[in-house]
Amino acid sequence: MGNFTTKNSRHLHEETESVSNSISNRRRTNSSTKQIYNSCTMCLCSFGIQEERIPLECINIKCARLYCTQCVNCVQTHNGNNKRFRCMYCLLEYPAHKIPTENQILIKQLWTSMIVKYGIRYTSHLLSKTLNQNNMIDLWCDIECRRRHLVNLISTLERFSRWTQIHHIMNETHIMADKLLDIAMRLQEDPIANIHTLQNEYQEIISTSDHNNNNNNNDDMIGSHYIRICERLLADISDAEFYRAFTNTHAKMIEWNCALASSDQFQPQVSDLFTAIETDLQEQCSHHRHGIVRAKIGIIGYTCVGKSTILNRLLSIEDLAMDTSSPVRSIKSTYYQLQFDRKEPLPSPHNQSKTTAVTLVDIQGHDKDTLTVDSQLLPGNYLDEIRKADCDIYILVFDEKLRYEQHGWISFIEETLKRQCILVRSKVDIEFLAKYRERSGLFYGSSTPAQRACYTPTILEQLRFDNEMESHQVFLTAADYMPASSDAAILLNDQSFDMTILFDELGRLAADARNRRIHTLAMRAAARVINICFRRGYVLNVFNYKIGAGLAAIIPFGDQLPRYLARDHIRQAFGITKDFRQYLLQFRLSIDEGYLQTSTLENCVTATMMKTKVKKGSLGAAVGGAFMAGAPFSDDILRAAAPTAVALTGGARIALTASTAIVGVVISAVVCAWSAVNSGKHIFSYVNRLCDDLILVSNPLITTLIDINSRKYDQTHSNQ
Secondary structure, three states, rough: OOOOOOOHHHHHHHHHHHHHHHOOEEEEEOOOOOOOOOEEEOOOOOOOOOHHHHHEEEEOOOOOOEEEEHHHHHHHHHHHOOOOOOOOOOOEOOOOOOOOEEEEHHHHHHHHHHHHOOOHHHHHHHHHOOOOOOEEEEEEHHHHHHHHHHHHHHHHHOOOOOOOOOOOHHHHHHHHHHHHHHHHHHHOOOOOHHHHHHHHHHHHHHOOOOOOOOHHHHHHOOHHHHHHHHHHHHHHHHHHHHHOHHHHHHHHHHHHHHHHOOOOOOOOHHHHHHHHHHHHHHHOOOHHHHHOOOOEEEEEEEEOOHHHHHHHHHOOOOOOOOOOOOOOOOOOOOOOOOEEOOOOOEOOOOOEEEEEEEEEEOOOEEEOOOOOOOOOOOOOOHHHHHHHHHHOOEEEEEEOOHHHHHHHHHHHHHHHHHOOEEEOOOOOHHHHHHHHHHHHHOOOOOOOOOHHHHHHHHHHHHHHHHOOOOOOEEEEEEOOOOOOHHHHHHHHOOOOOOHHHHHHHHHHHHHHHHHHHHHHHHHHHHHHHHHHHHHHHHHHHHHHHHHHHHHHOOOOOOOOOHHHHHHHHHHHHHOOHHHHHHHHHHHEEEEEEEOOOOOHHHHEEEEEEOOOOHHHHHEEEEOOHOOOOOOOOOOOOOOOOOOHHHHOOOEEEEEEEEOHHHOOEEEEEOOOOHOOOOOOOOOOOOHHHHHHHHHHHHHHHHHHHHHHHHHHHHHHHHHH
């Protein structure tokens, strides 16, 4: 396993300006109405159509901040039945039995984006038209494609069944998949007699649920039930990655959350958290758990360029009829990222005994007629789909000369996400056969082996020259499972083009990619626990057991703060003791100078000079929406945290920390959910800044621990 460092984080100032200037997450109903934000004011995670992610709006029209349902429920749970809801932004105390109300405008926009994402318009077209013998195959393909998607989600989530509880959603998914299989089989058996009945059954299966969610009109929309199931499963899969890879850390989070609801004592301790993370990282390198965290390789590109075909070849799939294969058809066949574990790990080309388990991700294709908005991460933008796929290596598949926006994808992957991007030119067999006929005057299938040996090297050289790029190697492939002609079938039997070289390159990159994935997941685990148990947990503990009804009396702030807001008391409550500082000192950690928000940990790390000096006050702490309560574990928060940048004033700006740039952790100087809007001050300012520092320090600590464990693993492996 190779080493990696945080040296790429030196571009903080430039990246901070780029992120702040390029990301615009605000939605407007029209130019004269208020702004509508895409993320929860409290936890900064993105809204969605799932029950816990529905956007709720503060009833104070001057505030109108948006909360997710999960955060409102969390506050209500800790408040109990005797306390009224209080907006944590404007501090309005609600009337009895009142909570923020659903924002129907944003909910409608979310459903509109889901219709586009899941290709519902095309399905609606198939259900409304009169089909005949010639075009009924389109309906069958649509049904089978959606069934295959469900099967993939089921198998992916079942991999985590040992670590997480399987909810009733799994039963619903199995039932829907079985019903879709039954329709597909009946459609093949007697299509003419059953076509209208099957159209109606198909619509009813994907559109109607026994669980009427929130009584929205969206329940009657075609595909609403299918969309809800898929979104629920995707969120569960994302969260389950945390449970599976960091069992000890997750157990601590559950323990502390339970204690928050039952005890007036603040129980989370940072030493216990870091010890749990260290234990989890050690287990990642143990032999019996080495395959749990896999390197993720994502396939991107335009629709119908052969992405799914390349993925199936990388999976060594021989039969496309197998449910373990990614669906392939002549129109869009992928509606969201599908994950497929490769059975055989990829060997390193330099050491065949050193292998890395990988997961391949089929990312939905981008429509050539829909331009990607440069440098923006708006919902529906292809850059956002690339980011949310959360892969360690990306393969860009293309079948013609790269367009300008595809170069933008490459830059986004390599410069913003800090990931590898491999270029694969697909369908080269078509050009090869055309050039062969031009040069030889013969069809490939009718030529002799000697003639093929004569012309093939020259044609391959020409193809490489035609697809050459100065900055990247381009791998030539022709992985079609259904050759267009007998000539193509013979060619593909004779010539694999660059598939073998592509496998070697992926094997070479996979080991380091797995290390980076462990690092990313560990950072997310640390930030999630710190944000849920320390940041939000301490605030709720003070609200419930310390301040109580006297909250309004201390705002605006007086000269004397209560004891529980004093810095010494907060450090003591968090467990930042002499022993904890000694624990950090043994690792000789380094952090870029000027990023710590408090002096608490200054003596525990070494500050290093940056090329670009940034004002200390302009930095925030690591508050990642992906790591906040209820946020999908794999959802980086470049988009989720953007509303805070426009909602806050003064120092409350979004920034990308130097030490966490490589893993995409976005930081903010103040959490808007607990800000006093008029004064710009914050009764828990020190709590927020201290939590920021803990996440900041956890980055080099995790890097060091992974390097130590990797060296031990490599040494043990080489001695076997």
